[in-house]
Amino acid sequence: MRSLPARRIAAVALTAAASVVALAGPAFAHVTVNPGNAPQGGYTAVDFRVPNENDAASTVKLEVNLPLDHPLASVRTLPMPGWTATIEKSKLDKPIKVHGNDVNEAVSKITWTADAGTKIAPGQFQEFRVSLGPLPTDTDKLVFKALQSYDNGDVVRWIDEAKDGQPEPAKPAPVLALTKAASGDGHGVAATASAAPAADGHGHTDDAKDEAAADTKASDSTARVLGVVGIVVGVIGTAFGILGLRRKSSAS
Known part of the structure; x- marks a missing residue:
């Protein structure tokens, strides 16, 4: 006893x-944005990192919604073998100025769909790279609501926004934090971020x-x-x- x-x-x-x-x-x-922060006013490249959290199904589609309250004039996807990227644009209620020109529409959604035989299997993850800019200067974050679809029909909605003083939601939306730019290049674009890697003068x-x-x-x-x-x-x-x-x- x-x-x-x-x-x-x-x-x-x-x-x-x-x-x-x-x-x-x-x-x-x-589902997260990596890196998680970038300077305001500049261009940057980020990865939407998508882990497969289902032990019995595979991820075959990712939809990322871009905020139209802080539109991005330049959005480009990096080609990925086995995945087809589709970009949707929406007309803006109010045009924005980019390098002195009026921009009347912006990308509102990116959808990556797996080709036949391609998937994110259980225990795996995938990164979807996008270049974005110019990043807004009137907000400290961009929220990207995302939908992750599985081959068994399940859809996980990563759309909940975290609130100050509240626990993190169960399905938080990916967030890119925007920081004050240290300096500019004279054209309203921060010199500390780039939409693409710079060449070193030797083709690398x-x-x-x-x-x-x-x-x-x-x-x-x-x-x-x-x-x-x-x-x-x-x-x-x-x-x-x-x-x-x-x-x-x-x-x-």
Whole structure:
């Protein structure tokens, strides 16, 4: 009978460890914009990162809606083998000025559809690259509502907007944070961002910034995973330590 409390303690500890892992998992399953920030007024290239979170189906389509309250005059997709990108434009209620010219319409939606035999299978993810600009200067963020479609007919709607002081919604929309530009190039466009990699003078493109951002993202993800593993190991170790002390007391 004396061993019963120890068993209960061990069971509770293991349950707690499982809960920690379960809570840590969903944070990696969101559709996100990477990198997550860019300077106002400039051009940038971002990836819409789409993880497959369904264990029994594959992702075959992604729809990204671009905000028309802060329209983007230039939107271009990077060709991806196995995927067909379709761009839809909408007429603006009020034209915007871009480099002194009136722009009356803007891209309102991008749809990537998988070709036959192509998919994002369970346990995989895909990145869809887009160049955007000029980024608005009258807002601190752009919200891209997205729909992720699976080959079994399921559709996940990543459209919920986070609110200050409130928990993160279950299906948050991808958000690109806009920061104040440090300097301009004299044409209202920040010199710190570029819609495409710059050439180094030898025919090679400069992807150093993209690689640095990817390395930072990977490091952050690795740190989070290691933190979770450390908590789990600590909880399990404590449980078995208590169990050992209980057994020692019973034996004496």
